[in-house]
Amino acid sequence: MDYLRNKHLNRVEKFLFKLNNVILLVIDGESSSEKDEEDLSPENEEYIIDYVSELLIKYVVSVCEDDDLSENKGSENIEESVESQKLVEHDCNEVYSSRIALALKNLISSGVTLRSFDRMTGANMFGCSEESTRNVATKGGSLNANSRTGCESDKDGSVKTKSNESVLSKLGELNEEAVDDPDELVYSKTEVSNLLKFRVCRLVLEFISDVPEFVQGNYVGIRYTEHGQHVLRRFCHLCVSVSPFKSERHLRYLKGHLSCTGPTKMINLGYLDSSRPWIVYWALHSLCLLGEDIVPYKERYYNAVTSAVQTLLLCWDEERGGFGGGRFQRGHVATSYAAICVLRMLHSLHEVDTRKLHSFLMDMKLDSGAFTTTYGGEYDTRSTYCAVACASMTGLLTEELARNTAEFVQSCQTYEGGIAAEPGLEAHAGYTYCGVACLALLGQLHRLNLNKLHYWAVRRVTSQFGFQGRPHKLVDSCYSFWIGAVLHIVSSTSGTGRADELIQLLTRCYVLAVAQTGGGFRDKPNKSPDLYHTCYSLSYLNIVSPIAKHRHDVLLNVLEL
DSSP states (O other), X not given: OHHHHHHHHHHHHHHHHHHHHHHHHHTTTOOGGGOOGGGSOHHHHHHHHHHHHHHHHHHHHHHHTTOOOOOOOOOSXXXXXXXXXXXXXXXXXXXXXXXXXXXXXXXXXHTOOHHHHHHHHXXXXXXXXXXXXXXXXXXXXXXXXXXXXXXSOOOOOOOOOSOHHHHHHOGGGOOHHHHXXXXXXXXEEEEOTTGGGSHHHHHHHXXXXXXXXXXXXXXXXXXXXXXXXXXXXXXXXXXXXTSOOOHHHHHHXXXXXXXXXXXXXXXXXXXXXXXXXXXXXXXXXXXXXXTOOOHHHHHGGGTOSOSHHHHHHTTBOTTTOSBOSSTTOOOOHHHHHHHHHHHHHTTOGGGSOHHHHHHHHHHHBOTTSOBBSSTTOOBOHHHHHHHHHHHHHTTOOOHHHHTTHHHHHXXXXXXXXXXXXXXXSOBOHHHHHHHHHHHHHTTOGGGSOHHHHHHHHHTTBOTTSSBBSSTTOXXXXXXXXXXXXXXXXXXXHHOOOOOOHHHHHHHHHHIIIIIBOSSSBOSSTTSOOBHHHHHHHHHHHHHHSOOSSSOEETTTTEEOO
16 A cells, blocks of 8 residues: 555646646646736636646556656657557547647636536545544644545544644654555645635645645645546546537538438448448448437438448349348358348348348358358458347347357357457457357357456456456547446346446546547548547447337447337
Protein backbone atom coordinates (compact mmCIF):
# COMPACT_ATOMS: atom_id res chain seq x y z
CA MET A 1 0.00 0.00 0.00
CA ASP A 2 2.94 2.34 0.60
CA TYR A 3 3.87 2.02 -3.06
CA LEU A 4 0.34 2.84 -4.24
CA ARG A 5 -0.02 5.78 -1.89
CA ASN A 6 3.35 7.29 -2.79
CA LYS A 7 2.81 6.72 -6.50
CA HIS A 8 -0.46 8.65 -6.47
CA LEU A 9 0.91 11.43 -4.28
CA ASN A 10 4.01 11.90 -6.43
CA ARG A 11 1.80 12.12 -9.49
CA VAL A 12 -0.43 14.70 -7.81
CA GLU A 13 2.60 16.76 -6.76
CA LYS A 14 3.98 16.80 -10.31
CA PHE A 15 0.56 17.79 -11.60
CA LEU A 16 0.31 20.70 -9.16
CA PHE A 17 3.85 21.80 -9.99
CA LYS A 18 3.02 21.98 -13.70
CA LEU A 19 -0.27 23.73 -13.02
CA ASN A 20 1.44 26.33 -10.84
CA ASN A 21 4.06 26.94 -13.51
CA VAL A 22 1.56 27.71 -16.25
CA ILE A 23 -0.35 30.11 -14.00
CA LEU A 24 2.87 31.94 -13.17
CA LEU A 25 3.72 32.07 -16.85
CA VAL A 26 0.35 33.47 -17.85
CA ILE A 27 0.42 36.27 -15.29
CA ASP A 28 3.89 37.33 -16.43
CA GLY A 29 5.84 35.91 -13.54
CA GLU A 30 3.90 37.80 -10.85
CA SER A 31 2.72 35.98 -7.77
CA SER A 32 -0.66 34.41 -8.38
CA SER A 33 -1.69 35.57 -4.90
CA GLU A 34 -1.75 39.12 -6.22
CA LYS A 35 -4.15 38.34 -9.02
CA ASP A 36 -7.88 37.78 -9.18
CA GLU A 37 -9.54 35.71 -11.85
CA GLU A 38 -10.97 38.91 -13.36
CA ASP A 39 -7.41 39.90 -14.27
CA LEU A 40 -7.15 37.00 -16.71
CA SER A 41 -7.98 38.04 -20.23
CA PRO A 42 -10.17 35.73 -22.33
CA GLU A 43 -7.07 34.85 -24.34
CA ASN A 44 -5.14 33.86 -21.22
CA GLU A 45 -8.05 31.83 -19.87
CA GLU A 46 -8.31 30.08 -23.24
CA TYR A 47 -4.60 29.30 -23.11
CA ILE A 48 -4.88 27.89 -19.59
CA ILE A 49 -7.87 25.73 -20.56
CA ASP A 50 -6.00 24.25 -23.50
CA TYR A 51 -2.91 23.62 -21.39
CA VAL A 52 -4.70 22.02 -18.45
CA SER A 53 -6.76 19.86 -20.81
CA GLU A 54 -3.55 18.39 -22.20
CA LEU A 55 -2.21 18.06 -18.67
CA LEU A 56 -5.36 16.27 -17.52
CA ILE A 57 -5.23 13.68 -20.27
CA LYS A 58 -1.56 13.03 -19.42
CA TYR A 59 -2.56 12.64 -15.78
CA VAL A 60 -5.38 10.24 -16.62
CA VAL A 61 -3.19 8.15 -18.92
CA SER A 62 -0.43 8.01 -16.30
CA VAL A 63 -3.01 6.74 -13.79
CA CYS A 64 -4.22 4.19 -16.30
CA GLU A 65 -0.68 2.96 -17.06
CA ASP A 66 0.55 3.25 -13.45
CA ASP A 67 3.27 5.58 -14.70
CA ASP A 68 4.62 8.92 -13.52
CA LEU A 69 3.82 12.29 -15.07
CA SER A 70 7.20 12.81 -16.70
CA GLU A 71 7.55 14.12 -20.22
CA ASN A 72 7.84 11.50 -22.94
CA LYS A 73 11.40 10.97 -24.07
CA GLY A 74 11.99 10.52 -27.77
CA SER A 75 14.29 7.94 -29.25
CA GLU A 76 15.94 7.73 -32.61
CA ASN A 77 15.96 3.94 -32.50
CA ILE A 78 12.35 2.87 -32.18
CA GLU A 79 10.63 -0.18 -33.61
CA GLU A 80 8.00 0.45 -36.24
CA SER A 81 5.25 -1.20 -34.17
CA VAL A 82 6.12 0.94 -31.14
CA GLU A 83 6.18 4.05 -33.31
CA SER A 84 2.70 3.21 -34.62
CA GLN A 85 1.49 2.79 -31.05
CA LYS A 86 2.93 6.16 -30.04
CA LEU A 87 1.29 7.86 -33.01
CA VAL A 88 -2.11 6.41 -32.15
CA GLU A 89 -1.68 7.39 -28.50
CA HIS A 90 -0.79 10.93 -29.56
CA ASP A 91 -3.78 11.18 -31.90
CA CYS A 92 -6.19 9.85 -29.26
CA ASN A 93 -4.80 12.20 -26.63
CA GLU A 94 -5.32 15.14 -28.97
CA VAL A 95 -8.97 14.20 -29.42
CA TYR A 96 -9.51 13.70 -25.69
CA SER A 97 -7.74 16.96 -24.88
CA SER A 98 -10.08 18.88 -27.19
CA ARG A 99 -13.10 17.15 -25.61
CA ILE A 100 -11.98 17.98 -22.08
CA ALA A 101 -11.27 21.59 -23.09
CA LEU A 102 -14.82 21.91 -24.43
CA ALA A 103 -16.26 20.33 -21.29
CA LEU A 104 -14.33 22.75 -19.06
CA LYS A 105 -15.52 25.72 -21.13
CA ASN A 106 -19.11 24.53 -20.82
CA LEU A 107 -18.82 24.18 -17.04
CA ILE A 108 -17.20 27.61 -16.73
CA SER A 109 -19.76 29.37 -18.92
CA SER A 110 -22.65 27.78 -17.02
CA GLY A 111 -21.07 28.35 -13.59
CA VAL A 112 -21.40 24.66 -12.70
CA THR A 113 -18.89 22.88 -10.48
CA LEU A 114 -17.81 19.33 -11.18
CA ARG A 115 -19.68 18.03 -8.15
CA SER A 116 -22.82 19.87 -9.21
CA PHE A 117 -22.44 18.28 -12.63
CA ASP A 118 -22.03 14.91 -10.90
CA ARG A 119 -25.25 15.40 -8.94
CA MET A 120 -27.19 16.58 -11.99
CA THR A 121 -26.13 13.62 -14.12
CA GLY A 122 -26.06 10.96 -11.40
CA ALA A 123 -22.65 9.91 -12.69
CA ASN A 124 -21.22 8.97 -9.26
CA MET A 125 -17.78 10.27 -10.22
CA PHE A 126 -16.60 10.59 -6.62
CA GLY A 127 -17.64 7.23 -5.25
CA CYS A 128 -19.19 8.21 -1.92
CA SER A 129 -21.53 10.90 -0.74
CA GLU A 130 -20.21 14.44 -0.60
CA GLU A 131 -21.59 15.06 2.88
CA SER A 132 -19.92 12.01 4.39
CA THR A 133 -16.60 12.99 2.82
CA ARG A 134 -16.89 16.51 4.19
CA ASN A 135 -17.48 15.18 7.71
CA VAL A 136 -14.05 13.65 8.11
CA ALA A 137 -12.32 16.77 6.84
CA THR A 138 -13.99 18.94 9.46
CA LYS A 139 -13.93 16.71 12.55
CA GLY A 140 -10.68 17.75 14.15
CA GLY A 141 -8.54 16.26 11.42
CA SER A 142 -9.77 12.73 12.03
CA LEU A 143 -9.20 10.42 9.08
CA ASN A 144 -11.46 7.70 10.45
CA ALA A 145 -12.64 5.80 7.40
CA ASN A 146 -16.02 4.95 8.95
CA SER A 147 -17.02 8.59 9.51
CA ARG A 148 -15.46 9.79 6.25
CA THR A 149 -17.05 7.68 3.59
CA GLY A 150 -20.46 6.49 4.62
CA CYS A 151 -19.58 3.42 2.53
CA GLU A 152 -19.28 -0.17 3.71
CA SER A 153 -16.58 -0.44 6.34
CA ASP A 154 -16.34 -2.35 9.56
CA LYS A 155 -12.84 -1.32 10.62
CA ASP A 156 -12.18 0.64 13.78
CA GLY A 157 -9.21 2.64 14.93
CA SER A 158 -7.98 4.29 11.76
CA VAL A 159 -5.54 7.20 11.94
CA LYS A 160 -6.34 10.13 14.21
CA THR A 161 -4.18 13.25 14.42
CA LYS A 162 -3.90 16.31 16.63
CA SER A 163 -4.31 18.74 13.76
CA ASN A 164 -4.78 18.93 10.03
CA GLU A 165 -1.25 20.23 9.57
CA SER A 166 0.35 17.19 11.20
CA VAL A 167 -1.29 14.89 8.68
CA LEU A 168 -0.47 17.04 5.68
CA SER A 169 3.13 17.70 6.58
CA LYS A 170 3.93 14.15 7.70
CA LEU A 171 2.27 11.89 5.17
CA GLY A 172 5.01 9.31 5.55
CA GLU A 173 4.19 8.87 9.23
CA LEU A 174 0.77 7.29 8.75
CA ASN A 175 0.77 4.01 10.64
CA GLU A 176 0.68 0.70 8.80
CA GLU A 177 -2.82 -0.20 9.97
CA ALA A 178 -4.17 2.94 8.35
CA VAL A 179 -2.31 2.33 5.12
CA ASP A 180 -4.08 -1.02 4.81
CA ASP A 181 -7.45 0.68 5.20
CA PRO A 182 -9.03 0.70 1.71
CA ASP A 183 -10.84 3.96 2.50
CA GLU A 184 -7.77 5.95 3.60
CA LEU A 185 -7.45 9.62 2.70
CA VAL A 186 -4.07 11.20 1.99
CA TYR A 187 -3.24 14.78 1.07
CA SER A 188 -0.81 16.64 -1.13
CA LYS A 189 2.09 18.59 0.34
CA THR A 190 1.45 21.49 -2.03
CA GLU A 191 -1.05 24.08 -0.86
CA VAL A 192 -3.42 25.20 -3.64
CA SER A 193 -5.13 28.35 -2.35
CA ASN A 194 -3.44 30.52 -5.01
CA LEU A 195 -4.74 28.27 -7.76
CA LEU A 196 -8.29 28.33 -6.40
CA LYS A 197 -8.64 31.97 -7.47
CA PHE A 198 -8.99 30.92 -11.08
CA ARG A 199 -12.17 29.28 -12.37
CA VAL A 200 -10.49 26.75 -14.61
CA CYS A 201 -8.03 25.76 -11.88
CA ARG A 202 -10.86 25.20 -9.43
CA LEU A 203 -12.45 22.76 -11.86
CA VAL A 204 -9.17 21.00 -12.56
CA LEU A 205 -8.33 20.63 -8.87
CA GLU A 206 -11.84 19.39 -8.24
CA PHE A 207 -11.19 16.82 -10.97
CA ILE A 208 -8.10 15.30 -9.34
CA SER A 209 -9.29 15.64 -5.74
CA ASP A 210 -11.49 13.09 -3.99
CA VAL A 211 -12.27 15.55 -1.19
CA PRO A 212 -14.95 18.21 -1.77
CA GLU A 213 -14.17 21.91 -1.71
CA PHE A 214 -10.64 21.45 -0.31
CA VAL A 215 -11.93 21.96 3.23
CA GLN A 216 -8.84 20.22 4.63
CA GLY A 217 -6.79 23.42 4.45
CA ASN A 218 -6.77 23.85 0.66
CA TYR A 219 -4.79 20.72 -0.06
CA VAL A 220 -5.66 18.07 -2.64
CA GLY A 221 -6.96 14.93 -0.94
CA ILE A 222 -7.26 11.52 -2.57
CA ARG A 223 -8.48 8.08 -1.56
CA TYR A 224 -5.40 6.39 -2.85
CA THR A 225 -6.87 2.89 -3.23
CA GLU A 226 -9.85 4.20 -5.21
CA HIS A 227 -8.40 7.30 -6.85
CA GLY A 228 -7.64 5.70 -10.22
CA GLN A 229 -11.19 4.48 -10.74
CA HIS A 230 -12.73 7.80 -9.75
CA VAL A 231 -10.41 9.80 -12.01
CA LEU A 232 -11.30 7.56 -14.95
CA ARG A 233 -15.01 7.99 -14.22
CA ARG A 234 -14.71 11.77 -14.10
CA PHE A 235 -12.73 11.85 -17.31
CA CYS A 236 -15.14 9.61 -19.21
CA HIS A 237 -18.27 11.39 -18.04
CA LEU A 238 -16.84 14.77 -19.03
CA CYS A 239 -15.80 13.49 -22.48
CA VAL A 240 -19.15 11.83 -23.12
CA SER A 241 -21.00 14.99 -22.02
CA VAL A 242 -19.55 16.83 -25.03
CA SER A 243 -19.67 13.86 -27.42
CA PRO A 244 -23.39 13.38 -28.10
CA PHE A 245 -24.57 10.43 -30.14
CA LYS A 246 -25.16 11.69 -33.70
CA SER A 247 -28.01 9.43 -34.75
CA GLU A 248 -29.29 11.50 -37.69
CA ARG A 249 -25.83 11.94 -39.17
CA HIS A 250 -25.15 8.23 -38.96
CA LEU A 251 -28.46 7.55 -40.70
CA ARG A 252 -27.49 9.84 -43.57
CA TYR A 253 -24.11 8.16 -43.84
CA LEU A 254 -25.63 4.67 -43.98
CA LYS A 255 -28.36 5.60 -46.46
CA GLY A 256 -25.68 6.96 -48.73
CA HIS A 257 -24.60 3.36 -49.34
CA LEU A 258 -28.06 1.97 -50.14
CA SER A 259 -30.80 2.41 -52.73
CA CYS A 260 -34.35 2.58 -51.42
CA THR A 261 -36.07 4.53 -54.20
CA GLY A 262 -34.99 5.84 -57.55
CA PRO A 263 -32.01 4.67 -59.59
CA THR A 264 -29.64 2.14 -58.10
CA LYS A 265 -26.63 3.73 -56.43
CA MET A 266 -23.25 2.63 -57.66
CA ILE A 267 -20.48 2.49 -55.07
CA ASN A 268 -16.89 1.41 -55.53
CA LEU A 269 -16.54 -1.80 -53.53
CA GLY A 270 -12.82 -2.15 -54.15
CA TYR A 271 -11.43 -5.07 -52.16
CA LEU A 272 -14.94 -5.72 -50.77
CA ASP A 273 -16.27 -6.86 -54.14
CA SER A 274 -16.39 -10.42 -52.82
CA SER A 275 -18.13 -9.32 -49.62
CA ARG A 276 -21.48 -8.10 -50.96
CA PRO A 277 -23.62 -9.87 -48.31
CA TRP A 278 -21.43 -8.31 -45.62
CA ILE A 279 -22.01 -4.81 -47.00
CA VAL A 280 -25.78 -5.32 -46.97
CA TYR A 281 -25.61 -6.76 -43.44
CA TRP A 282 -23.42 -3.99 -42.00
CA ALA A 283 -25.66 -1.31 -43.50
CA LEU A 284 -29.08 -2.78 -42.68
CA HIS A 285 -28.12 -3.98 -39.21
CA SER A 286 -26.80 -0.49 -38.44
CA LEU A 287 -30.05 1.05 -39.69
CA CYS A 288 -32.03 -1.33 -37.47
CA LEU A 289 -29.93 -0.34 -34.46
CA LEU A 290 -30.74 3.30 -35.19
CA GLY A 291 -34.46 2.50 -35.27
CA GLU A 292 -34.87 2.85 -39.03
CA ASP A 293 -37.53 0.83 -40.84
CA ILE A 294 -35.73 -1.46 -43.30
CA VAL A 295 -38.89 -2.89 -44.89
CA PRO A 296 -38.61 -0.50 -47.88
CA TYR A 297 -35.31 -2.15 -48.78
CA LYS A 298 -37.15 -5.46 -48.94
CA GLU A 299 -40.17 -4.10 -50.85
CA ARG A 300 -37.92 -2.73 -53.55
CA TYR A 301 -37.47 -6.38 -54.51
CA TYR A 302 -40.93 -6.55 -56.06
CA ASN A 303 -40.27 -3.63 -58.42
CA ALA A 304 -36.63 -4.15 -59.32
CA VAL A 305 -33.81 -6.66 -59.19
CA THR A 306 -31.75 -4.51 -56.84
CA SER A 307 -33.47 -5.03 -53.49
CA ALA A 308 -31.56 -6.28 -50.47
CA VAL A 309 -33.16 -9.70 -50.84
CA GLN A 310 -32.42 -9.99 -54.54
CA THR A 311 -28.84 -8.81 -54.00
CA LEU A 312 -28.36 -11.69 -51.58
CA LEU A 313 -30.13 -14.30 -53.69
CA LEU A 314 -27.83 -13.46 -56.59
CA CYS A 315 -24.98 -14.59 -54.30
CA TRP A 316 -26.51 -18.03 -53.72
CA ASP A 317 -24.43 -20.95 -54.97
CA GLU A 318 -27.00 -22.87 -57.01
CA GLU A 319 -24.70 -25.83 -57.49
CA ARG A 320 -23.59 -26.65 -53.95
CA GLY A 321 -25.48 -24.30 -51.66
CA GLY A 322 -24.40 -21.50 -49.38
CA PHE A 323 -24.02 -17.81 -50.17
CA GLY A 324 -20.87 -16.58 -51.87
CA GLY A 325 -19.36 -13.12 -51.75
CA GLY A 326 -20.91 -12.14 -55.07
CA ARG A 327 -22.63 -13.48 -58.14
CA PHE A 328 -21.24 -16.76 -59.52
CA GLN A 329 -18.98 -17.17 -56.48
CA ARG A 330 -18.66 -20.36 -54.48
CA GLY A 331 -20.57 -20.68 -51.20
CA HIS A 332 -18.70 -19.50 -48.09
CA VAL A 333 -19.81 -19.85 -44.46
CA ALA A 334 -18.93 -16.25 -43.53
CA THR A 335 -20.94 -14.62 -46.33
CA SER A 336 -23.68 -17.21 -45.71
CA TYR A 337 -23.88 -15.96 -42.11
CA ALA A 338 -24.14 -12.33 -43.27
CA ALA A 339 -26.80 -13.16 -45.87
CA ILE A 340 -28.92 -15.23 -43.49
CA CYS A 341 -28.74 -12.49 -40.84
CA VAL A 342 -30.19 -10.02 -43.36
CA LEU A 343 -32.87 -12.44 -44.55
CA ARG A 344 -33.86 -13.00 -40.94
CA MET A 345 -34.12 -9.25 -40.35
CA LEU A 346 -36.28 -8.95 -43.48
CA HIS A 347 -38.43 -11.96 -42.51
CA SER A 348 -37.37 -13.68 -45.72
CA LEU A 349 -35.72 -16.88 -44.48
CA HIS A 350 -38.24 -18.81 -46.58
CA GLU A 351 -36.16 -17.76 -49.59
CA VAL A 352 -33.35 -20.08 -48.42
CA ASP A 353 -33.14 -23.62 -49.78
CA THR A 354 -32.53 -25.17 -46.35
CA ARG A 355 -31.99 -28.66 -47.77
CA LYS A 356 -29.12 -27.45 -49.93
CA LEU A 357 -27.82 -25.21 -47.11
CA HIS A 358 -27.71 -28.20 -44.76
CA SER A 359 -25.83 -30.20 -47.36
CA PHE A 360 -23.36 -27.34 -47.77
CA LEU A 361 -22.78 -27.04 -44.02
CA MET A 362 -22.24 -30.78 -43.66
CA ASP A 363 -19.74 -30.65 -46.52
CA MET A 364 -17.84 -27.99 -44.56
CA LYS A 365 -17.79 -30.06 -41.36
CA LEU A 366 -14.61 -31.83 -40.26
CA ASP A 367 -14.29 -34.84 -37.95
CA SER A 368 -12.71 -32.55 -35.34
CA GLY A 369 -15.99 -30.62 -35.09
CA ALA A 370 -14.63 -27.56 -36.88
CA PHE A 371 -16.04 -26.18 -40.13
CA THR A 372 -14.07 -24.97 -43.14
CA THR A 373 -14.88 -21.67 -44.80
CA THR A 374 -15.52 -23.15 -48.25
CA TYR A 375 -14.53 -26.15 -50.34
CA GLY A 376 -10.80 -26.56 -49.85
CA GLY A 377 -10.70 -23.57 -47.50
CA GLU A 378 -9.17 -23.07 -44.06
CA TYR A 379 -10.94 -23.83 -40.80
CA ASP A 380 -10.95 -21.89 -37.54
CA THR A 381 -13.27 -20.72 -34.78
CA ARG A 382 -14.69 -17.97 -37.00
CA SER A 383 -15.81 -20.35 -39.75
CA THR A 384 -17.10 -22.74 -37.09
CA TYR A 385 -19.17 -20.00 -35.45
CA CYS A 386 -20.58 -18.85 -38.80
CA ALA A 387 -21.69 -22.40 -39.62
CA VAL A 388 -23.34 -22.90 -36.22
CA ALA A 389 -25.02 -19.48 -36.43
CA CYS A 390 -26.38 -20.24 -39.91
CA ALA A 391 -27.75 -23.55 -38.68
CA SER A 392 -29.26 -21.93 -35.60
CA MET A 393 -31.11 -19.25 -37.58
CA THR A 394 -32.50 -21.70 -40.13
CA GLY A 395 -33.50 -24.51 -37.77
CA LEU A 396 -30.73 -26.84 -38.94
CA LEU A 397 -28.75 -27.12 -35.70
CA THR A 398 -29.02 -30.87 -35.31
CA GLU A 399 -27.02 -33.21 -33.10
CA GLU A 400 -25.27 -34.53 -36.19
CA LEU A 401 -24.19 -31.08 -37.35
CA ALA A 402 -22.99 -30.05 -33.88
CA ARG A 403 -21.06 -33.24 -33.11
CA ASN A 404 -17.59 -32.49 -31.61
CA THR A 405 -17.96 -28.77 -32.32
CA ALA A 406 -18.01 -27.72 -28.67
CA GLU A 407 -14.92 -29.84 -28.04
CA PHE A 408 -13.09 -28.14 -30.91
CA VAL A 409 -13.88 -24.64 -29.64
CA GLN A 410 -12.90 -25.63 -26.10
CA SER A 411 -9.52 -26.81 -27.40
CA CYS A 412 -8.90 -23.33 -28.83
CA GLN A 413 -8.93 -21.61 -25.42
CA THR A 414 -5.37 -20.58 -24.63
CA TYR A 415 -3.48 -20.48 -21.35
CA GLU A 416 -4.20 -16.71 -21.29
CA GLY A 417 -7.95 -17.28 -21.28
CA GLY A 418 -8.93 -16.00 -24.72
CA ILE A 419 -9.76 -18.12 -27.74
CA ALA A 420 -7.54 -18.62 -30.77
CA ALA A 421 -8.31 -19.44 -34.39
CA GLU A 422 -6.96 -22.96 -33.90
CA PRO A 423 -5.48 -24.91 -30.97
CA GLY A 424 -1.99 -23.70 -30.09
CA LEU A 425 -2.30 -20.23 -31.65
CA GLU A 426 -2.56 -16.82 -29.93
CA ALA A 427 -5.93 -15.68 -28.62
CA HIS A 428 -7.64 -12.84 -30.49
CA ALA A 429 -10.74 -10.75 -29.78
CA GLY A 430 -12.64 -11.69 -32.93
CA TYR A 431 -12.00 -15.40 -32.52
CA THR A 432 -12.85 -15.15 -28.83
CA TYR A 433 -16.28 -13.71 -29.61
CA CYS A 434 -16.85 -16.40 -32.24
CA GLY A 435 -15.86 -19.16 -29.83
CA VAL A 436 -17.87 -17.84 -26.91
CA ALA A 437 -21.00 -17.15 -29.00
CA CYS A 438 -20.69 -20.55 -30.67
CA LEU A 439 -20.57 -22.39 -27.36
CA ALA A 440 -23.44 -20.30 -26.00
CA LEU A 441 -25.57 -21.21 -29.04
CA LEU A 442 -24.76 -24.85 -28.36
CA GLY A 443 -25.51 -24.50 -24.64
CA GLN A 444 -21.91 -25.45 -23.84
CA LEU A 445 -20.41 -22.24 -22.47
CA HIS A 446 -19.51 -24.05 -19.26
CA ARG A 447 -16.73 -25.86 -21.12
CA LEU A 448 -14.58 -22.73 -20.97
CA ASN A 449 -12.56 -21.49 -18.03
CA LEU A 450 -14.71 -18.39 -17.58
CA ASN A 451 -12.50 -16.80 -14.94
CA LYS A 452 -9.50 -16.90 -17.25
CA LEU A 453 -11.64 -15.70 -20.13
CA HIS A 454 -12.87 -12.73 -18.13
CA TYR A 455 -9.34 -11.94 -16.96
CA TRP A 456 -8.05 -11.92 -20.54
CA ALA A 457 -10.96 -9.90 -21.91
CA VAL A 458 -10.87 -7.04 -19.40
CA ARG A 459 -7.14 -6.64 -19.99
CA ARG A 460 -7.72 -5.77 -23.60
CA VAL A 461 -8.66 -2.25 -22.50
CA THR A 462 -5.90 0.14 -23.58
CA SER A 463 -4.79 3.49 -22.18
CA GLN A 464 -6.76 5.04 -25.04
CA PHE A 465 -9.82 3.49 -23.31
CA GLY A 466 -10.87 1.34 -26.27
CA PHE A 467 -10.21 -2.36 -26.74
CA GLN A 468 -7.33 -4.00 -28.60
CA GLY A 469 -7.57 -7.36 -30.34
CA ARG A 470 -4.61 -8.93 -28.54
CA PRO A 471 -1.73 -7.79 -26.29
CA HIS A 472 0.59 -5.06 -27.60
CA LYS A 473 -1.69 -4.22 -30.54
CA LEU A 474 -3.48 -1.00 -31.45
CA VAL A 475 -6.86 0.14 -30.21
CA ASP A 476 -9.73 -0.31 -32.68
CA SER A 477 -13.42 0.51 -32.33
CA CYS A 478 -14.59 -2.83 -33.77
CA TYR A 479 -13.10 -4.63 -30.77
CA SER A 480 -15.55 -2.75 -28.59
CA PHE A 481 -18.11 -5.25 -29.84
CA TRP A 482 -15.91 -8.34 -30.09
CA ILE A 483 -14.72 -7.96 -26.48
CA GLY A 484 -17.73 -6.09 -25.12
CA ALA A 485 -20.07 -8.81 -26.39
CA VAL A 486 -17.88 -11.50 -24.80
CA LEU A 487 -18.14 -9.80 -21.41
CA HIS A 488 -21.89 -9.41 -21.89
CA ILE A 489 -22.40 -13.06 -22.87
CA VAL A 490 -20.28 -14.36 -20.01
CA SER A 491 -22.13 -12.14 -17.55
CA SER A 492 -25.68 -12.86 -18.75
CA THR A 493 -25.33 -16.50 -19.82
CA SER A 494 -23.05 -17.90 -17.12
CA GLY A 495 -24.73 -16.10 -14.25
CA THR A 496 -21.48 -14.59 -12.97
CA GLY A 497 -23.20 -11.22 -12.55
CA ARG A 498 -20.11 -9.28 -13.58
CA ALA A 499 -21.20 -5.90 -14.86
CA ASP A 500 -17.77 -4.46 -15.74
CA GLU A 501 -19.39 -1.04 -15.50
CA LEU A 502 -16.16 0.96 -15.52
CA ILE A 503 -14.90 -0.88 -18.59
CA GLN A 504 -18.18 -0.16 -20.36
CA LEU A 505 -17.82 3.50 -19.46
CA LEU A 506 -14.25 3.68 -20.76
CA THR A 507 -15.03 1.97 -24.05
CA ARG A 508 -18.20 3.98 -24.59
CA CYS A 509 -16.05 7.08 -24.14
CA TYR A 510 -13.66 5.89 -26.86
CA VAL A 511 -16.46 5.01 -29.28
CA LEU A 512 -18.34 8.30 -28.84
CA ALA A 513 -15.43 10.71 -28.43
CA VAL A 514 -12.82 9.18 -30.75
CA ALA A 515 -14.40 6.68 -33.15
CA GLN A 516 -17.55 8.67 -33.87
CA THR A 517 -17.32 11.09 -36.81
CA GLY A 518 -19.77 13.50 -38.41
CA GLY A 519 -21.31 10.45 -40.06
CA GLY A 520 -20.31 6.86 -39.36
CA PHE A 521 -17.59 5.43 -37.13
CA ARG A 522 -13.87 4.90 -37.73
CA ASP A 523 -11.44 2.51 -36.11
CA LYS A 524 -9.10 5.20 -34.73
CA PRO A 525 -8.22 8.91 -35.21
CA ASN A 526 -7.22 10.21 -38.66
CA LYS A 527 -9.04 7.36 -40.38
CA SER A 528 -12.19 7.52 -42.50
CA PRO A 529 -15.47 5.98 -41.32
CA ASP A 530 -16.64 2.75 -42.94
CA LEU A 531 -19.62 0.42 -42.75
CA TYR A 532 -17.75 -2.29 -40.84
CA HIS A 533 -16.66 -0.09 -37.94
CA THR A 534 -20.00 1.72 -37.96
CA CYS A 535 -21.86 -1.57 -37.61
CA TYR A 536 -19.81 -2.92 -34.72
CA SER A 537 -19.51 0.40 -32.90
CA LEU A 538 -23.30 0.75 -32.96
CA SER A 539 -23.67 -2.89 -31.92
CA TYR A 540 -21.51 -2.25 -28.86
CA LEU A 541 -23.32 0.96 -27.94
CA ASN A 542 -26.58 -0.96 -28.06
CA ILE A 543 -25.21 -3.49 -25.57
CA VAL A 544 -24.09 -0.97 -22.95
CA SER A 545 -26.78 1.67 -23.50
CA PRO A 546 -29.60 0.34 -25.70
CA ILE A 547 -30.45 2.55 -28.65
CA ALA A 548 -32.55 0.06 -30.64
CA LYS A 549 -36.28 -0.51 -30.27
CA HIS A 550 -36.02 -4.28 -30.49
CA ARG A 551 -34.25 -7.02 -28.53
CA HIS A 552 -30.62 -7.48 -29.51
CA ASP A 553 -29.55 -11.11 -29.91
CA VAL A 554 -25.87 -10.66 -29.04
CA LEU A 555 -25.03 -14.29 -29.86
CA LEU A 556 -25.98 -13.69 -33.50
CA ASN A 557 -25.63 -9.89 -33.55
CA VAL A 558 -29.05 -9.35 -35.08
CA LEU A 559 -32.16 -7.63 -33.80
CA GLU A 560 -35.35 -9.59 -33.28
CA LEU A 561 -37.64 -7.51 -35.51
